[in-house]
Amino acid sequence: MIVCTNDTAVVILSYNGKKWHELFLPEIVAEATTGYDVIVADNASTDDTLEYVQNRFPSVKTLHIPLNRGFSNGYAEALKKIQAKYYILLSADFEVTKGWFPPLLAAMQRYPGLAACQPKIRYWREKEYFEYAGAAGGFMDSYGYLFCRGRIFTELEKDNGQYNDDIEVFWASGGCFMVRADLYHKYGGLDNDLYAHMEEVDLCWRLKNGGYKIGYIADSTVYHVGGSVISYGSPQKLYYNFRNNLILLLKNEKTSRLLWLFPLRFILDGVAGARLLLTGHFTETFTIIKAHFHFYGSLGKWLQRRKECKKQVSHRNESGRMKASIVWQFFVLRKKTFNKLKWEPERLK
Template sequence: MDSPLVSIIVVNWNGKRYLKKCFDSLFDQTYSNIEIIMVDNGSTDDSVHFVRDSYPHVKVIENGENRGYTVANNIGAAEASGKYLLFLNNDTRVDSGCVAALVEAIVSGQGVGCWACTQLSYDGSPEVIPEGGMDFLGYPTKSQRTFYASGACLFIDRHLFFDLGSFDEAMFSYVEDCDLCWRVRLRGYDVACVSEALVYHAGGGTSGRGATQLKSYAESGKQFVTSLRRRYLAEQNTIRMLLKNYSLPILALVLPIYLAVNAAEIIFFCLTSNKRVIREVYLKAYRWNLENLSETIKLRKKIQASRKVNDLEILKNVTFHVGKLRALREIGVPKFVE
C-alpha cells in the first residue's frame, strides 16, 4: 500500500483533560507517516504548555482567542504538509489501526471524496444515533445512508478540501461538516464510512452536549440539556447551508417547509412561555442570515457554477422524514441553558 503523509489536525479549546488520551492514541498508530497539528483557540487551562512539554513532536499553532472550529481547522489545513487531512476532535481517542484503514480506503476507493470513521462512545460502547444521516431540511438524523462525515473525525484529500473552498468560516461551529460534505457530493463524489476506522468520541466534551448523549437521556428519562448558543449556531448555519447548496427549484420547495417547521417550534415556545428561545435562537438566526445574505449569495454562485450533479442525486442520500420531529419523539423538549 502507498504510504502518503497524513496530516492530523486537532482543534483545542480548554480540552486539556482529553489531550493525553487523544495524542497517546495518535502516536500509537500502526500507520507511521503522519504529522500532528494542534490548533489552540485561546485555551486558559494550560493545554498549550502541556502539549509542548509532553508531546514535542506535535506542531502547535496558537490563535490567542477562540476563533471557532472552522477557522481553526482551515488554519491547520493551510499549515499541513500531508496529501490527506484527518480532522479530529480533541475529545476523541482512536483505534491503533484507524489511520491505516482510512488511507487504505482513500487510496483504493473510487468516486469517494470524503470518508467518515465509525464512532463509538468514549467508553467503547456503540453510539446510539449513527453519525452521518441528514434529512431533506438539513437536520442530522438517523439513517442507513451516510450523507456526511462528522467533523469529529473527517478524512479528505487535501487538494479536494481546498478546491471546495475549505470549511465555511462564517459557520463558527456546527453544521460545517454537513455543508462541506454536501459540496463534496455536488462535485459528483460520494461520502462513505470506513467500518474499520474506529474512533471513541466523548461527544460535546468541550463544546456542550450533543447527539452522542441522547441514549442516556432517552433511557434515564432525564430532560435533554443543550445550550442556546449551540441551537442558535445550528439554526443559523443550517439556513445558510440550504441557501448555498440547493438548486433554486428545490430550494423553493424546501425553504417553505423549513420555515413552517420553525414556525411550529416558535408557536410551541410561545405557548410554553419560553420566549427567550425564540429571540436567542430563531430570530437571531434569521437576522444573521439576512445581514449576511449578499455573502451567502456570492458563495452560492460559486458552488452552483462548479456543481456536477443535479439535486436528484443529492436527494437520493437524504431522508424525507423531519429529523426534528423524530428527535422530539425520542428525547422530548430540551432544556436550554447558557
C-alpha cells in the first residue's frame, strides 16, 4: 500500500511509455511541489519504462502490474494500492502546465457536491486548439451521443477564451480526471468491460445518478497528444464508439427513456452504417454490425450490470444533458461549434 504524503495522488498508468515520460514527467514532477504525490503504475511494460522512471525520478513512487488486462483494469489494480483523499488519473501522453494543479484542488475543496472534475484540455500538436478527448468538458444529448465544449464530433475549435468559465458537465475526460477517492471506490471505479473508451463517461454517469456533480475548471490547462491507447479514426475506435455507447445507455439510463431510445438508436446506427456502405467504407460498416452483435450477444451480462447500478441511484443529476439532438444540430443545421447550439450549461456552484 502506498500512503501518500499529500491529499492528492497523480496516478499515471503507463505501458511502454518511456518516450512520454522523457517528454512530460519532468514538468509533472516539478509541479508536484504545489501539493501532490506522483505515482507511475506500470501496466506490464515490455521495455525498460519502469527502470527508467525509478532511476531518473527518485521522488516518483512506482507500482508494477504484472499482467496487462487493459486500461481500466490497470487503474483498478493500481488505485486499490494507493491511499489518498483525491486521485488524478493522468494519461502518460499529457503535458501539464505551470500551476495546473491548484485550481483543480481548490474546486474540489470549494464544492462538496463535486465528485470529479477536469481541466481545459488542448491539443499538444496544435496548442491553440482544443483536444478531442475532453476539450472544455463533456456532454450528452437526449439520444446518448457524446460531444464536448470545443469539440463536436471531429470538429475542433480554436481556444479564444470563449470557454473560460467553471461549469457543470455531464462527463470529465478520463485522460486527466480528478476524483474523490472514496466516491471512486464506492461507485465501483472504471468498468473494465469498456476497455479504454467511454469508461470515464460511465463512471461520471453513475456518480451523477448518485446526485453528485462533475465539473470543468477553466483555470487549469493541460495538453494531450492523443490516440496513444486507441488510434483516432481506427476500426477499433469505431467499434468501441458504438458498442460502449449502447452499454452506457443500458447500464445508466432511465427505464422510461430507454424503452423508446433503444429502438431509435438501432435505427440511427443502421443509418450510419448504410451511409458508410454507400460511400465505400465496407470495413467501417462491418465494424458497426460487429459492435451491435457483440452487444446483444452479451445482453444478459449488461442487464446484470444495470441491476447493480440501479442500487446506487438516489437523485439523478441530469445537468450537462442537452435535450436536443447533437446529430441534428451538427449534420442538418450545420452548427459546428458549441456556442452555436444556443444551449448554456449550468455554472458550477
